[in-house]
Amino acid sequence: MRYDRKSATELAIRVCVAAGASQAMAISLAEATVAAECSGRSSVGFAHLPDYLESLLNGRINGLEEPAIFFPAPALIQVDAKGGIAQLGFDRAFEELLTRASTYGVTVFSLQNSYTAGELGYYVRRLARKGLVALAATNGSPLMAAGQSSEAVYGTNPLAFAAPVDNKAPLVIDQASSATAFVNIRQAAERGERIPEGWAIDAKGQTTMDSREAIKGALLAFGGARGANIALMVEVLAAGTTGANWSLDAPSFADGSHSPGVGLFIVALNPELLAPDFSARMALQIERLSSKGIHIPGGSCTEDEMEIVLPSSLVATLEQYG
Structure with a gap:
């Protein structure tokens, strides 16, 4: 099914409103x-x-909560999502x-007590469109060994x-520390498809190409120890400095009734103060x-160019909520 942006x-x-x-x-x-x-x-x-x-x-997101904002220092913004969402x-x-x-x-933006952040590039892209260079990190419920x-x-x-680019869409890099996103494995499992070697391990810790066994196991880091090191750096920024749950302590984003309570860390820099022709x-x-x-x-379509194509099965799932 095809939709324009509006x-x-x-x-x-x-x-979303129908769901609470x-x-x-x-x-x-x-x-x-x-x-x-x-x-x-x-x-x-x-x-x-x-x-x-x-x-x-199911209560993993508090749909009616309003985030609280604090300013512990002039160049620091601290947000408590209070079990809501990072986007708000x-x-x-x-x-x-x-x-x-x-x-x-x-300026540093620090957010805690939220559900998963969704597309991480969304946050930095918006800042780059305003002329800022931005770096973001977020953690989540434990999925990767x-x-x-x-x-x-x-x-x-x-x-x-x-980063902003004169008269063009911003440069945007957005990549996980894992070899793939969890949703890719979940979608493969739903379709009964195999996954590439190196994406995941099964419940016994063995490398698997069976997507349904991978769901029971864990994702793997890209590049082995190098990807794992990046995941740890992200963990320190997104959970350590924000006061959010470490991934090991974060409730599931898909089960139960408690918020994952994870974090989002963003640093935004005005590059023109250092290099006026940046x-x-x-x-x-x-x-x-x-x-x-x-x-x-990077780059994205404009509103006039926008057409979103969604599978009919996904639309039917969404319509069940509202």
């Missing part, structure tokens, strides 16, 4: 969901929305984040980075790299 957003808002979200939360989540589709990250777009809806219904906490602090980054040159352990100890623990230099450098065949991640 109708897709309206669909998402409607089902406040209007403000529904709008924040809907806009982030549509943005994920627009950026080509459908696995954390509408395909991920049923996780939010089920969590609203970010929206509530967004203008203040822009103002403080402009005033002080750099590391080292010699067969126990899941980290979430997929992604990092995202974005965005222009970025544009020239991207052109130079592109001419050499280098893929430059």
Whole structure:
């Protein structure tokens, strides 16, 4: 089924409100969901929305809670999502984040007690569109094993980075510490498909290509120890510095009635204070790299170009909520 940006957003808002979200939360989540589709990250777009809806219904997300915002230092913004969602906490602090980054040159945004952050690139992309260089990290419920352990100890623990580019869409890099996203394995299991070697282990700690056995086991880090080290750095930033749950302590995002209570860490820098021609230099450098065949991640469609195509089965699932 095909939707333009407006109708897709309206669909998402409607089902979120029906599942128990406040209007403000529904709008924040809907806009982030549509943005994920627009950026080509459908696995954390509408395909991920049923996780939010089920969590609203079962108490893993407090749909009526309003985030609390604190300023422990001039260049620090601290948000308690209070069991809600990171997207709403970010929206509530967004203008203040822009103002403080402009005033002080750099500002850190710290959020705790939230559900999973969805598409991490969404946060840094919005900041880059306002002329800021941004780095984000978030953790989640334990899904990934590391080292010699067969126990899941980290979430997929992604990092995202974005930078403004003069007269072009921002450069955006968004990648997990795991070899793949959990939703990819779940979708493969639903279709009975095999997965590539190196993505996951089974419940006995053995590498598996059986997606249904992988669901019972754990994801693997990309690049072995190197990916695991990145996951640990993300954990320190997203859980350690924010005061959120460590992944090991985070309740499941898919079961139970408790919020995962995980964190989101973002640092935003005004590059023009250091290099007044930053965005222009970025544009020239991207052109130079592109001419050499280098893929430059980022960019997204405009509202006029936007068309979201959703499987009929997914639409039927969403319509069950509202």
